[in-house]
Amino acid sequence: MHDIQNNPEHQQKQRQIHQPNAAASRLEVIGSLFSEEAKAILNTKALAFLETLCVNFAGDRQTLLDTRIAKQAEFDSGSLPDFRADTQPIRDDPNWKVDAVPDALLDRRVEITGPIDRKMVINALNSGANVFMCCFEDATSPTWENMVNGQINMRDANAGTIAFTEPKNGKHYQLIGNPATLIHRPRGLHLEEAHILFDGKAMPASLMDFGLYFFHNHQSRKNTGQGVYYYLPKLESMEEAAWWESVFDFTEQYFNADSGTIKATVLLETLPAVFQMEEILYAMRKHIVGMNCGRWDYIFSYIKTLKNHTDRILPDRHAIGMDQPFLEAYSKRLIQTCHRRGALAIGGMSAFIPSKDPEEMDRVTKKVIDDKRREATNGHDGTWVAHPHLVSLAREVFDQYLDGSTNQRHFIPDGTFNREALLRPSRGPKDEQGVRKNIRIAVLYMESWLRGIGCVPIYGMMEDAATAEISRANIWQWLKHNVSLDDGRTFTTEMFREWLDQEVAEIKASSDDPNSRKFDQASDLFFTLSTDNHFADFLTIPCYAKLE
Structure with missing residues (x-):
């Protein structure tokens, strides 16, 4: 033809x-x-x-x-x-x-x-x-x-x-x-x-x-x-x-x-x-x-x-x-x-x-x-x-x-x-609240995924791997470009580490049996994927190696 x-x-x-x-x-x-x-x-x-x-x-x-x-x-x-x-x-x-x-x-x-x-x-x-x-x-x-x-x-x-x-x-x-x-x-x-x-x-x-x-x-x-x-x-x-x-x-x-x-x-x-x-x-x-x-x-x-x-x-x-x-x-x-x-x-x-x-x-x-x-x-x-x-x-x-x-x-x-229309830049908030929400949802999802569960209800939504992907990509891009948050602070790796540790501690505190869960492993993977100089094409590839 x-x-x-x-x-x-x-x-x-x-x-x-x-x-x-x-x-x-x-x-x-x-x-x-x-x-x-x-x-x-x-x-x-x-x-x-x-x-x-x-x-x-x-x-x-x-x-x-x-x-x-x-x-x-x-x-x-x-x-x-x-x-x-x-x-x-x-x-x-x-x-x-x-x-x-x-x-x-x-x-x-x-x-x-x-x-x-x-x-x-x-x-x-x-x-x-x-x-x-x-x-x-x-x-x-x-x-x-x-x-x-x-x-x-x-x-x-x-x-x-x-x-x-x-x-x-x-x-x-x-x-x-x-x-x-x-x-x-x-x-x-x-x-x-x-x-x-x-x-x-x-x-x-x-x-x-x-x-x-x-x-x-x-x-x-x-x-x-x-x-x-x-x-x-x-x-x-x-x-x-x-x-x-x-x-x-x-x-x-x-x-x-x-x-x-x-x-x-x-x-x-x-x-x-x-x-x-x-x-x-x-x-x-x-x-x-x-x-x-x-x-x-x-x-x-x-x-x-x-x-x-x-x-x-x-x-x-x-x-x-x-x-x-x-x-x-x-x-x-x-x-x-x-x-x-x-x-x-x-x-x-x-x-x-x-x-x-x-x-x-x-x-x-x-x-x-x-x-x-x-x-x-x-x-x-x-x-x-x-x-x-x-x-x-x-x-x-x-x-x-x-x-x-x-x-x-x-x-x-x-x-x-x-x-031009398909690539048009997007406007919206860049704030601590959004980062913390990304952290919570991604860690909760990845922890379940590492235990063999790939479809997870989180905060009123049925989440899948795309949730964790977009969460870590959002954070990775902000860190790479030293994004200024809406309150004037520069978003840094140290700031991300502090917020991640705080959110994971709260997740563990609200869990019925944190010792049987994989929160630390999920947190470590999420931090690495969000901060590596090389952007992993898909987080499910490195995470797959961790599945039992």
Whole structure:
């Protein structure tokens, strides 16, 4: 369609598929096969498929990660993200669209997200939401048992047999009629699984999660008339999208599945990717159905990408809402791009959890309604919530604006959301209160994550790894640039150390059993990640080494 010799689609067509030598396996499971169910998930045929994926795609994945590093070095040296000149023909061509969205994915008005915990999976599927995105990444602490048990839960959920009995009170959980459509979110390209080795090294976690989910569920989903659906996190370029498209094509061929059996929604949650939205849609046009505004990770990516730019320092992250001009531009450009190409545009997360206090619940209700009303009027086709009790509230708002339709792909927002709008600096407070709140939330979250819990209720919000990421990035950037707080004091490492110690002491004092918790370990990691000269790309990578 477009004569770009070096574009990812051309490279994909030139790929030579390699089959592994069955007599000399290059894949080795070193994690415990801790149950008969675990053995069933990691059976010989499933592992053979994982090995085949690694043989064909692990090397290209590393090349993509190396490209990320090189591109970030350019940003660190002073350049700013921009639209690509070599792919302008793709953006300028009005005629191409993504392939048809299957009926099962046309109604995305309310999506609930959550971790792989068995009871929470059942509750999310029964929540009344249109879609449940089960998150193997930011909402899950990637212990080996969590990752394998998550695959067991996905298999049972797709088979309709998933059930759970609470040991403490005997309460029984099982699926009820018309559960939400299940979408699997594998771990991102940057993560590895240390309990399965490929050529003696940790295998790509994305291939493990993707491969096991497809292997164990494609037939049961076909039996119910559905494809296999994924949410893809943290893409940064068209080339990364094309890599996933190649994985999808290969997998469909491997299992003799129809082309388009796999459908994906891309979490548009990195600053580099916002300048390649059309290219990502184009590279994945056979399999992509939409994009989602992963706004918390997007704010983190804005800080990370522009961390050396003194004119792009963000204020306290708690004051950054979707009414900020750079975030409104991000939301509306995503809607414009998706709708012009026939794809869905899903809004962002309301992470609130219900409160028993009537006044607080009134405040939560107002915030959720305002947030969802903004998304619906901008033109989003649906939205995210973190708790089942907010599903009906979010749906009421979208039903009001959709007026009987299941989406609004016909609507394209007015406006030109160019480079300047997408990168516009943000104004807001820089104060001690914000730093202390970042400290408390990040330490509480990281402490839970280190104990194997990745989705944590903190101060009325359901938090995941994006919370800790944006908290430490906020502090790191302020320290690097010697930010002056609103009261005139310069924010220093010594000041941060003092406040961190004070907050951790208070957290311990309010804990029922601080000696059994990992507050000191979480505090040490948070301090290191917030003060190192080198900004760690993702805190989950160094933290992963500390998981038991």
